[in-house]
Amino acid sequence: MRLQVRGRNMEVTDALRDYVEKRLGKLKKYLEVISDVQVVLAVEGDSHRVEVTIPLGGVILRGEEVTADMYASIDLVVEKLEKQIERYKGRLLRRYEKGASEARAAGQKEEEEAPRVVRTKRFAIKPMTVDEAIMQMNLLGHSFFVFSNAETNEVNVLYRRRDGNYGLIEPEY
Numbered sequence: 001m002r003l004q005v006r007g008r009n010m011e012v013t014d015a016l017r018d019y020v021e022k023r024l025g026k027l028k029k030y031l032e033v034i035s036d037v038q039v040v041l042a043v044e045g046d047s048h049r050v051e052v053t054i055p056l057g058g059v060i061l062r063g064e065e066v067t068a069d070m071y072a073s074i075d076l077v078v079e080k081l082e083k084q085i086e087r088y089k090g091r092l093l094r095r096y097e098k099g100a101s102e103a104r105a106a107g108q109k110e111e112e113e114a115p116r117v118v119r120t121k122r123f124a125i126k127p128m129t130v131d132e133a134i135m136q137m138n139l140l141g142h143s144f145f146v147f148s149n150a151e152t153n154e155v156n157v158l159y160r161r162r163d164g165n166y167g168l169i170e171p172e173y
Helices: 014-029 070-104 130-140
Strands: 002-008 036-044 047-056 059-067 144-149 154-160 166-169
Touching: 002 014, 014 036, 014 070, 047 070, 059 070, 130 144, 130 154
Parallel strands: 002 036
Antiparallel strands: 036 047, 047 059, 144 154, 154 166
16 A cells, blocks of 8 residues: 655654554555555644545545544544445445346345436536636535536536635546
8 A cells, every 4th residue: 555645734743654554554454455545634723634535446535534633633534434445345245246136036126225316407508717607606505516617618516615615626638
């Protein structure tokens, strides 16, 4: 497992790096295919934020926690990632079992159904600037907004972050 630990507004000490390695090393027993892990440790006033991103072949596991203590934030984010891994493995197992059960007994319905798309929404995409998209999103009262960026001519997603600021998702080809 290749671990990248970065600090934002702080110096990452050897003790902190070792603690992160030790705690995230536990995840290896749940999922052996973990190769890269990116960790960002940040201090913002009295808050200690830990962000962990683990790419897994088409799926990204991500956890973020904020507490008054960096070590507590690390512990909480590891717990959150363990739960995500269990859900991910459960989904894989259900998919495998579903394929096997369909081969054995075609037409039998499973007791537990997987989540499915229950609504499809279509809308016209009007080219607009990011500022216009922010205004439109706020007028609609939504937490995200899909629009065609007039500057890049690509579809972008604008979203409201927990800190009250905005995030912009742009496609990368």
